[in-house]
Amino acid sequence: MFTVRMKRVLSVNTPATVIQKKKSLKNGALGFSLYQSKYTYGFWGDKAWRLGIKYPMLMLNASKAFFILLPFYYLFTLLPVLFMMYADYSSDNEKGSGINYIAYKK
Numbered sequence: 001m002f003t004v005r006m007k008r009v010l011s012v013n014t015p016a017t018v019i020q021k022k023k024s025l026k027n028g029a030l031g032f033s034l035y036q037s038k039y040t041y042g043f044w045g046d047k048a049w050r051l052g053i054k055y056p057m058l059m060l061n062a063s064k065a066f067f068i069l070l071p072f073y074y075l076f077t078l079l080p081v082l083f084m085m086y087a088d089y090s091s092d093n094e095k096g097s098g099i100n101y102i103a104y105k106k
Helices: 015-026 043-062 070-090
Strands: 008-011 032-040 098-105
Antiparallel strands (some): 008 098
16 A cells, blocks of 8 residues: 655745754754755746746736636746746755745654
């Protein structure tokens, strides 16, 4: 039979808290052990966020008539956005606007 271990993802955005969380996870605080930590929303993640979320929201804020155009917009942009998200997550970003912690419970 196939079993899956659940991993909990902790997201933190401020640099001071990042250092504290990383140290506390390394020390085994709260029974968690650090599995992986990495920056997200680097170069490709920023571009994907702009095309997939920011610009459609700006269009909808301008006029609700853009609800009609939104499916056609996503028809052309969804595949490139998904590739950009994959490129962002699979690359090692030296800096980014998000941090992804993956920890497991001991």
